[in-house]
Amino acid sequence: MAQQKPKHNLDEQIEMNLKKVYQKTLEEEVPDRFLELLQQLKEQDARNDR
Amino acid sequence: MTGNANVAQDASPLDPREEIVTHLPAMRAFALSLTRNPSQADDLVQDAVIKAWKNLASFQVGTNMRAWLFTILRNTFYSDRRKSKREVQDTDGAFAATLANKPDHDGRLAMADFEEAFVQLKSEQREALMLVGAMGFSYEEAAETCEVAVGTIKSRVNRARQALSALMNLEEGEPLELTDQQTLAVMSTNMPGRGDAA
Numbered sequence: 001m002a003q004q005k006p007k008h009n010l011d012e013q014i015e016m017n018l019k020k021v022y023q024k025t026l027e028e029e030v031p032d033r034f035l036e037l038l039q040q041l042k043e044q045d046a047r048n049d050r
Numbered sequence: 051m052t053g054n055a056n057v058a059q060d061a062s063p064l065d066p067r068e069e070i071v072t073h074l075p076a077m078r079a080f081a082l083s084l085t086r087n088p089s090q091a092d093d094l095v096q097d098a099v100i101k102a103w104k105n106l107a108s109f110q111v112g113t114n115m116r117a118w119l120f121t122i123l124r125n126t127f128y129s130d131r132r133k134s135k136r137e138v139q140d141t142d143g144a145f146a147a148t149l150a151n152k153p154d155h156d157g158r159l160a161m162a163d164f165e166e167a168f169v170q171l172k173s174e175q176r177e178a179l180m181l182v183g184a185m186g187f188s189y190e191e192a193a194e195t196c197e198v199a200v201g202t203i204k205s206r207v208n209r210a211r212q213a214l215s216a217l218m219n220l221e222e223g224e225p226l227e228l229t230d231q232q233t234l235a236v237m238s239t240n241m242p243g244r245g246d247a248a
Binding site: 014017021025028031034038041045 | 067075078096100180184211
């Protein structure tokens with residue numbers, strides 16, 4: 001067979017596919033709920049500091 | 051330990067409270083790989099962010115915040131799962147198997163088949179493969195994140211790869227690749243603007 005290191009090739013293919021599966025989530029804009037949550041937490045801290 | 055508090059922090063790293071937001075996309079992807087359900091994943095991220103915020107004092111500025119956040123996230127995931135024991139029994143394997151169709155036997159891999167195979171792996175294998183394979187963590191970082199030995203992570207990654215191959219009926223050396231048609235379909239769905247590759 002031409003492929004001498006099929007194992008490594010397989011590993012790479014798995015990684016490539018795995019990245020593709022989660023790429024959409026990684027590239028998505030962070031939903032507002034999280035930005036709002038962080039904002040709330042910051043405001044909470046600010047209040048507690050006073 | 052290099053806990054030199056008096057080492058000058060010339061680079062003045064980002065305020066951890068400001069840095070969290072930069073890790074949210076990765077946290078959401080990691081959470082999705084654990085929960086296999088988008089809305090549960092985001093609930094998990096939310097819980098993890100709140101916990102992280104409460105424990106920010108224990109984060110050492112300048113160290114790997116992503117690994118720190120992932121540790122909190124996965125601990126939250128496993129502790130939730132322990133709490134809902136009924137779900138636990140069915141969480142790995144059996145449950146997913148009902149969702150997944152049997153992979154095609156033609157040696158070709160559609161993205162859906164890969165995903166279906168991946169979600170059938172045990173959570174410890176999914177997270178190990180996710181961290182090392184998709185997130186670019188070193189084995190050492192992954193071990194730290196999962197709070198296990200480096201050798202444990204290595205063997206989980208290996209077992210995950212073997213299990214994936216088995217689930218997809220792949221022989222060693224058999225091409226694990228999308229057909230051209232499928233590739234294009236996936237590219238146009240997942241990568242807006244790049245669907246005109248042909």
